[in-house]
Amino acid sequence: MSKDNGVLAGFKAFLMRGNVVELAVAVVIGAAFTSIVNAVVKGVINPIVGAFGTSNLDHYRSCLKGPCEVSATGDVTGVYILWGSVISAALTFLMTAAVVYFLMILPMNKYKERMAAKAPVEATPVEVTEIQLLGEIRDLLLEQRNAGVPGGDDRTVGKLPRQ
Template sequence: MSEEKQSILNGFKQFLMRGNVVELAVAVVIGAAFTTIVNAVVKGVINPIVGALGTQNLDHYTYCMGTCKTNAAGEVTAGVHILWGSVLSATMTFVITAAVVYFLMILPMNRYKERQAAKAPVDATAAEVTEIELLAQIRDALISQRDGSESDGPGGPTRVPSQK
């Protein structure tokens, strides 16, 4: 195998072994399985509630702008026929899906993570000085050296030895 093909295969292998790709694949599989649960909730709970108010099939809710004419099969042949029931059904399905995902998956996971974080020992070591803070201290020292004074920056008093 040539060196170029070997590097392409190695690159592809590294791509597949990244955590994000594996996590995404797991999320897709879980999402597909979760769709069945959401559809069962909509069919078994939401549609009967909507059916108590009208019809279980929201596709029957329509509006006609202007004069609509229908043929014997019930198809609209003239006018603007708006299927607002279908839009309402899709919107309700989305909101229900989002609510089920949040309340049954996200909220319990966040609570679990909070409990785990509370149990974790607190790191008592002092935080290291970041590069930005170090550069700010150097800047303050240079300014004080130029002015011939001392600076009380974020790291405490900075004393710059004079170069005489």
């Protein structure tokens, strides 16, 4: 029973992690944007492309193996390459990516930059080289040695105090 509770507790912890919740929100928003972008592609892009040909990109296709014919009942003979559907999907992807970038990513990055500019600047740690550290150690040792010798100075380096 404790193993089941452990598994359920682990599952609950997994679901409550920030990444999972953010991913779920992103999927929902992505689905909503996809429907908007699909409407724009079908309502704006396809008619623009249709000015040069058919207004439905799905009608753009090439016959790979013939004879390629569509009967009155809708039966298709031959093998078609539906490159119009691929172009439509590519346009939908590009528009979705553009909407997400310009309406979500770009404003969020600008907001983060503004917040970072307002935040107090933290002192950056000074890099200390080995030679600087060794020099500081030497100076501390000299201070300790000179503290034990009355009237001692830097000339006592390397000399032991007399007792």
